[in-house]
Amino acid sequence: MNHSYWDKALFPDCAQLVVVGGGIVGLSAAIHAKMANPSRSVVLLEKGLTPAGASSKNAGFACFGSLSEIIDDLEHSDEQQVVALIKKRWEGISYLLKLAGKENIAYEASGGFEVFTPDLCNLHAACVEHMDYINHILKPVFGEIVFSSDDRRLEYFGLKGFDHMISNRFEGQLNAAKMLQALIRTARQKGVYVVCGAEVSNWEELPAGIQVFLSSGQEIKCEQLLLATNGFTGNLIPGLDVRPTRAQVLITEPVEGLRLKGAFHMDRGYYYFRDVDGRVLLGGARNLAINEEFTTDTDTSSFIQNHLQLFLNQHILPDCDTHIDMRWTGLMGTGATKEPIVEKITNRLGVAVRLGGMGVAIGTIVGKEAAAMMER
Numbered sequence: 001m002n003h004s005y006w007d008k009a010l011f012p013d014c015a016q017l018v019v020v021g022g023g024i025v026g027l028s029a030a031i032h033a034k035m036a037n038p039s040r041s042v043v044l045l046e047k048g049l050t051p052a053g054a055s056s057k058n059a060g061f062a063c064f065g066s067l068s069e070i071i072d073d074l075e076h077s078d079e080q081q082v083v084a085l086i087k088k089r090w091e092g093i094s095y096l097l098k099l100a101g102k103e104n105i106a107y108e109a110s111g112g113f114e115v116f117t118p119d120l121c122n123l124h125a126a127c128v129e130h131m132d133y134i135n136h137i138l139k140p141v142f143g144e145i146v147f148s149s150d151d152r153r154l155e156y157f158g159l160k161g162f163d164h165m166i167s168n169r170f171e172g173q174l175n176a177a178k179m180l181q182a183l184i185r186t187a188r189q190k191g192v193y194v195v196c197g198a199e200v201s202n203w204e205e206l207p208a209g210i211q212v213f214l215s216s217g218q219e220i221k222c223e224q225l226l227l228a229t230n231g232f233t234g235n236l237i238p239g240l241d242v243r244p245t246r247a248q249v250l251i252t253e254p255v256e257g258l259r260l261k262g263a264f265h266m267d268r269g270y271y272y273f274r275d276v277d278g279r280v281l282l283g284g285a286r287n288l289a290i291n292e293e294f295t296t297d298t299d300t301s302s303f304i305q306n307h308l309q310l311f312l313n314q315h316i317l318p319d320c321d322t323h324i325d326m327r328w329t330g331l332m333g334t335g336a337t338k339e340p341i342v343e344k345i346t347n348r349l350g351v352a353v354r355l356g357g358m359g360v361a362i363g364t365i366v367g368k369e370a371a372a373m374m375e376r
């Protein structure tokens with residue numbers, strides 16, 4: 001390494017903390033590490049020129065679970081765990097709005113809606129049956145009724161081929177790019193060295209610290225290393241229960257007179273759509289090819305994309321000749337449970353990963369927890 005006297009002022013010789021991953025969790029962890037100790041040297045390494053993970057590929061729902069998804073969760077986890085996770089998501093949304101600034105991320109309290117096609121009539125019946133009970137267990141979190149039947153408004157949104165709708169006025173939507181811009185700005189303002197285009201290939205734990213190796217051949221020394229690499233974690237630490245899980249999205253060209261407004265879900269959260277900048281963003285259908293979508297392959301698949309387009313034409317924009325502007329995929333980290341993994345692997349190495357499908361909601365809180373964990 002050819003370092004000058006001046007380089008030492010530009011970049012720490014040995015960072016006190018290196019965070020790998022510039023998504024919502026990594027950025028939040030770096031910000032909180034600085035907030036707890038402003039004199040600490042914190043470096044954030046992101047492999048993409050811009051954050052390349054789920055945080056820049058998501059749908060921008062500020063959500064905490066549709067009714068059918070909560071019912072599904074209650075079949076796999078106990079009531080206390082399910083309510084605790086919903087509470088964490090709800091508090092996480094408020095915390096994100098505070099940390100990044102409501103206006104900075106174009107947050108809209110547009111409400112959330114779950115729609116049901118005729119073939120989902122059993123799921124709808126289960127939702128109606130459990131609605132009072134779920135509203136009751138969520139009362140301590142929200143203080144009010146969360147879910148209510150809202151079939152009347154289906155027509156108002158211009159939707160077709162749905163029999164029923166359940167609404168939830170606590171949900172909202174945001175602009176994911178603005179969210180990342182705001183968090184990067186905050187991190188830099190607090191003195192975090194945010195370095196993009198820096199892919200970590202490996203590291204070695206030494207008696208006095210950790211040597212971090214980049215794919216470019218460069219090396220960085222640090223006292224502690226935190227991996228916030230979500231679905232990519234298996235490349236760096238094999239063996240953790242974090243499954244790379246692809247999710248696919250499309251967005252239309254602007255639609256004249258678009259009536260859709262809000263964050264819409266269907267079938268336990270497997271489908272989601274919203275309005276954004278006068279367009280429709282639609283994603284999901286992962287349940288149609290569940291095993292194929294456990295992959296790190298970032299290409300779109302024609303099977304899912306064709307299905308999404310058909311769904312769009314049949315249900316969301318039935319009377320329009322709509323053009324698709326963009327299609328993309330994002331990589332989530334999923335596992336046996338929906339709880340993220342925030343733990344120390346060794347004294348110097350920690351992970352904050354497996355954010356699942358609602359990481360926008362909990363990402364800033366998970367980052368805060370991870371920063372506190374590294375302090376201990």
Ligand SMILES: Cc1cc2nc3c(=O)[nH]c(=O)nc-3n(C[C@H](O)[C@H](O)[C@H](O)COP(=O)(O)OP(=O)(O)OC[C@H]3O[C@@H](n4cnc5c(N)ncnc54)[C@H](O)[C@@H]3O)c2cc1C
Pocket residue numbers: 020021022023024025026045046047048050051052053054055056057058059060061062063198199200201228229230231232233235236246247248249283329330331332352353354355356357358359360361362363
């Ligand atoms: C299509 C899609 C739609 C979604 N919709 C929503 C939604 O509407 N609402 C919601 O709450 N959640 C949603 N999610 C989930 C949410 O986006 C994620 O849970 C959240 O963004 C995860 O944040 P993260 O920081 O943990 O991970 P990521 O954003 O994936 O960040 C990990 C970062 O690590 C970087 N990285 C990985 N390996 C390395 C390495 N070796 N060296 C350097 N950098 C590395 C990656 O480039 C990436 O930027 C969606 C996800 C997808 C894919």
